[in-house]
Amino acid sequence: xxxxxLEAPAKINLFLEVLSRRPDGYHTLSTVFxxxxxxxxxxxxxxxxxxxxxxxxxxxxxLPVGPKNLVVRAADAFRAAGHVLGGxxxxxxxxxxxxxGLGGGSSDAAAALKACxxxxxxxxxxxxxxxxxxxxxxxxxxxxxxxxxxxxxxxAGVGEKLRPLAPPRKTWIVLVFPRVFVSTPWVFQRLRFPLxxxxxxxKIIKTLSLARSPREWTPFLFNRxxxxxxxxxxxxxxxxxxxxxxxxxxxxxxxSGSSVxxxxxxxxxxxxxxxxxxxxxxxxWLVHTCASNx
Ligand code: C5P
Numbered sequence: 001x002x003x004x005x006l007e008a009p010a011k012i013n014l015f016l017e018v019l020s021r022r023p024d025g026y027h028t029l030s031t032v033f034x035x036x037x038x039x040x041x042x043x044x045x046x047x048x049x050x051x052x053x054x055x056x057x058x059x060x061x062x063l064p065v066g067p068k069n070l071v072v073r074a075a076d077a078f079r080a081a082g083h084v085l086g087g088x089x090x091x092x093x094x095x096x097x098x099x100x101g102l103g104g105g106s107s108d109a110a111a112a113l114k115a116c117x118x119x120x121x122x123x124x125x126x127x128x129x130x131x132x133x134x135x136x137x138x139x140x141x142x143x144x145x146x147x148x149x150x151x152x153x154x155x156a157g158v159g160e161k162l163r164p165l166a167p168p169r170k171t172w173i174v175l176v177f178p179r180v181f182v183s184t185p186w187v188f189q190r191l192r193f194p195l196x197x198x199x200x201x202x203k204i205i206k207t208l209s210l211a212r213s214p215r216e217w218t219p220f221l222f223n224r225x226x227x228x229x230x231x232x233x234x235x236x237x238x239x240x241x242x243x244x245x246x247x248x249x250x251x252x253x254x255x256s257g258s259s260v261x262x263x264x265x266x267x268x269x270x271x272x273x274x275x276x277x278x279x280x281x282x283x284x285w286l287v288h289t290c291a292s293n294x
Contacts, residue, residue: 002045002046002047002048002119003043003044003045003046004042004043004044004046004115004118004119004125005041005042005043005044006041006042006044006111006114006115006125007039007040007041007042007111008039008040008041008042008096008104008107008108008110008111008147009035009036009037009038009039009107009147009150009290010035010036010038010039010096010102010103010104010107011033011034011035011036011102011103011107011143011146011147011150011254012033012034012036012102012173012175012252012254012255012259012261013031013032013033013034013101013223013252013254013255014032014033014034014204014208014217014221014252015030015031015032015199015201015204015220015221015222015223016029016030016031016032016222016223016224016225016255017029017030017031017198017199017200017201017222017224018188018191018195018224018225019198020193021188021191021193022158025185025188026142026158027158027188027191028156028157028158029155029156029157029158029159030154030155030156030200030201031154031155031159031201032152032153032154032155032165032201032204032205032208033143033146033152033153033154033155033159033162034152034168034289035150035151035152035289035290035291035292036102036173036175036287036288036289036290037287037288037289037290038095038096038102038175038285038287039095039096039107040092040093040094040095040096040104040107040108040111041092041093041095042071042090042091042092042093042108042111042112042115043090043091043092043093044088044089044090044091044112044115044119045088045089046085046086046087046088046089046119046120047086047087047088047089048086048119048120049086050086050087051086051087052079052085052086052087053087053088054071054072054075054076054087054088054089054090055087055088055089055090056069056071056072056089056090056091056092057089057090057091057092058091058092058093058094059091059092059093059094060093060094060095061094061097061098063092063094063098070105070106070108070109070112070140070141070144071090071092071108071109071111071112072090073109073140074108074109074110074112074113074116074140074144075088075090075112075116077113077136077139077140078112078113078116078117078120078136081136083116083117083120084120085116085119085120088115088116088119090112090115092108097177097259097283099181099182099183099258100177100254100257100258100259101182101253101254101255101256101257101258101259102175102177102254102255102259103143103146103147103255105141106140106141106142106143106144106146106147107147109137109140109141109144109147110137110144110145110146110147110148111147113133113136113137113144113148114128114148117129117133126293128148130148130149133148134148134160134162137160138158138160142158142159142160143159143255145159145160145162146159146162149162149164149292150290150292150293151164151165151167151290151291151292151293152164152165152166152167152168152208152289152291152292153165154201154205164292165205165208165209166208166209167209167289167290167291167292168208168209168211168214168217168289169211169212169214170288170289171214171263171288171289172263172264172265172266172267172269172270172286172287172288173261173262173263173264173270173286173287173288173289174243174246174248174261174262174264174270174273174274174277174284174285174286174287175259175260175261175262175284175285175286175287176239176242176243176259176260176261176262176277176282176283176284177258177259177282177283177284178235178236178238178239178258178259178260178282179235179281179282179283180233180235180236180258181258182229182233182236182256182257182258183256184255184256187225187228187229187256187257188225188256190228190232191224191225191228195224199222199224203220204217204220204221204222207220213265214249214263214265215249215265218249218250218263219250221250221252221263222252223252223253223254223255225253225255225256225257226240226252226253229253229256229257229258230253233257233258235258235282236253236257236258236260239251239258239260239282240252240253240260242277242280243260243261243262243273243277244262246262246272246273246276246277247264247269247272247273247276248262248263248264248273249262249263249264249265250262250263251263267286267288270286271286274286
């Protein structure tokens with residue numbers, strides 16, 4: 001076992017409420033993460049007898065390939081945690097837009113941790129002990145722990161305290177990346193506390209797993225960060241309006257933006273929505289929700 005190919009899937013947030021600002025500047029959240037079918041691909045080669053160096057090449061996006069890259073940081077964190085690992089070469093093909101609120105970089109980091117574990121232990125990826133890597137993952141970024149298991153999960157703390165949720169029925173989603181970059185710290189810093197009318201995740205959690213149609217849970221989609229981003233970044237507000245006008249059941253910004261997703265009742269509806277939005281100056285995908293593969 002010295003070569004691997006992994007998918008690093010993206011996520012959307014079906015619910016995101018901010019609870020408080022911590023002294024370290026991070027924010028405690030209540031959020032529902034949902035893995036989707038849009039993904040990066042990571043090819044990995046392991047040289048067990050080589051020097052403990054990490055190499056990275058990327059395709060599909062202009063990313064740093066040095067020690068700032070989350071894939072390189074993940075492999076280095078794996079070594080720093082005391083695991084023995086020889087040379088690692090990664091080839092990352094980006095399919096998820098960078099800086100879109102879809103967790104692409106966090107998912108790459110989680111995939112790299114899984115690859116390091118599998119290649120150094122010789123054990124299959126499906127045996128990956130996610131629980132044992134939560135701390136290492138958290139050190140790489142607030143969303144990385146979620147991607148160790150993926151699927152559907154309720155996130156608390158800064159997103160690292162996770163409770164797996166039963167996955168919803170396969171749901172089709174039109175995803176828009178309006179080709180603007182929104183900085184996550186910039187968004188969080190603009191929240192004013194105390195927040196008025198705090199929302200609870202109970203209703204969406206309750207309806208999500210039981211619903212036969214997404215119509216039953218789309219009324220409970222919510223993202224607190226929309227009230228910061230929509231008035232300040234017109235391209236995001238336009239994307240949301242366009243998805244609704246094109247016939248989506250609901251539309252919501254993911255994470256801190258800039259991506260917006262629209263929920264549709266069927267793949268045919270999704271094709272129709274995509275056709276209506278095609279001529280615009282943004283990236284569009286028809287994707288679906290995915291269950292955890294572990
Ligand atoms: O952990 P990560 O690098 O993904 O977070 C990027 C930035 O987003 C943090 O430095 C912080 O400013 C902000 N953030 C936050 N609260 C969270 C997650 C992220 O304030 N729960």
